[in-house]
Amino acid sequence: MRAQVGIVRAGPAGLMLSHLLHLAGISSIIVEDRSRAYCEARVRAGLMEHWVAQMLIATGVGERLKREAMVHDGIHIAFGGEARPIDFNRLIGKHVYIYDQKEVVTDLIARRLADGGEIFFDAEGTSVHDFDGASPKIRFRHQGHAQEIECDFIGGCDGFHGICRPSIPAGVLNGYDRIYPFGWLGILSESPPPDKELIYCFHERGFALFSMRAPMVSRLYLQCAPDEDAEKWSDAQIWDELETRLGGVRPLKRGTILQKGVTPMRSHVIEPMQHGRLFLAGDAAHIVPPTGAKGMNLAMADVRVLSRALEAHYKSGREDFLTGYSGTCLSRVWKGQRFSWWMTQMLHRHSSEMDFDTKRQIAEIDYVTGSEAAMTSLAENYAGLPMD
Numbered sequence: 001m002r003a004q005v006g007i008v009r010a011g012p013a014g015l016m017l018s019h020l021l022h023l024a025g026i027s028s029i030i031v032e033d034r035s036r037a038y039c040e041a042r043v044r045a046g047l048m049e050h051w052v053a054q055m056l057i058a059t060g061v062g063e064r065l066k067r068e069a070m071v072h073d074g075i076h077i078a079f080g081g082e083a084r085p086i087d088f089n090r091l092i093g094k095h096v097y098i099y100d101q102k103e104v105v106t107d108l109i110a111r112r113l114a115d116g117g118e119i120f121f122d123a124e125g126t127s128v129h130d131f132d133g134a135s136p137k138i139r140f141r142h143q144g145h146a147q148e149i150e151c152d153f154i155g156g157c158d159g160f161h162g163i164c165r166p167s168i169p170a171g172v173l174n175g176y177d178r179i180y181p182f183g184w185l186g187i188l189s190e191s192p193p194p195d196k197e198l199i200y201c202f203h204e205r206g207f208a209l210f211s212m213r214a215p216m217v218s219r220l221y222l223q224c225a226p227d228e229d230a231e232k233w234s235d236a237q238i239w240d241e242l243e244t245r246l247g248g249v250r251p252l253k254r255g256t257i258l259q260k261g262v263t264p265m266r267s268h269v270i271e272p273m274q275h276g277r278l279f280l281a282g283d284a285a286h287i288v289p290p291t292g293a294k295g296m297n298l299a300m301a302d303v304r305v306l307s308r309a310l311e312a313h314y315k316s317g318r319e320d321f322l323t324g325y326s327g328t329c330l331s332r333v334w335k336g337q338r339f340s341w342w343m344t345q346m347l348h349r350h351s352s353e354m355d356f357d358t359k360r361q362i363a364e365i366d367y368v369t370g371s372e373a374a375m376t377s378l379a380e381n382y383a384g385l386p387m388d
């Protein structure tokens, strides 16, 4: 098989890359090791920056998003028995959207297939080859047959545990890492969220976040140990802990818990994000702790930069955008890393003592929720820094 661009995995990054390339008249084939049903069902973080929603709408994949996404004007930060609003709409005239990553994936798969796009689901043993030469290849097995895609470029959109990054020769990449000494116990429940907006809670027993997926579906998180066993928590214990950490700022309605799991918290960046004709995008190149809600947004930014660079290559023979891919992406990635780290350190409990750092954190939250300048800074980072 041949395509101009071979793409590894059908997550938001790989699918959006394929969609943007298609709109630019560039062919691509996606290889995905999971089933279509798995890709469309896995609940992931769901917060979308303003420009990402606009890009989905502008490129014709935003119809359901326009109907179903929950539009948010800001967030609340709760501490000391009070929920303080940060109103993005008033401060910077922007919104954010709650629309689960799996919905983005579902919409993009439908659109790629309707446009005649090729996606190989349930691929086995995917590997990438010859990307330091002019004719890279993706090999895999599909329904018992060995397959090979010959392409000009490979989009490595295969996440943190993917095969693309480790295929790059040793010594080429530099990794930067921060592992946090806690995780998030996350649940999906059939219950109304306590507020129209998300509530980030700083509490002496640890951080909690009250998010949502629909008017009657909540997505709720509790700071826990990084190796916490979710099954050790009974539903009643989870609700009691959520209620305690919400600190009485809103009444909390309980409901059936549909799913629970633990997310580890980590910041990681590799540099550069390209080697030869292999370009890494999204979690394959960088991951962030979820506190800043940046994961899917950084992935979408990477593939927009990459699709434009490939378009410049094919349409006007310009190579500078492709050579500059890594540098362009990394300047945004590091700002996303900084913001995610900052939100994480500010809102989590690092010690059980009321020590110097805890006092400093409380002062920081008080400042961030009280000063126009500080609120504006949080708002512009959270709703998404400008793309151009």
Ligand code: PHB
Pocket (backbone or CB within 6 Å): 044, 045, 046, 047, 098, 198, 211, 212, 219, 290, 291, 292, 293
């Ligand atoms: C979510 O709704 O899953 C969510 C929202 C905001 C975050 C993290 C997760 O910061």
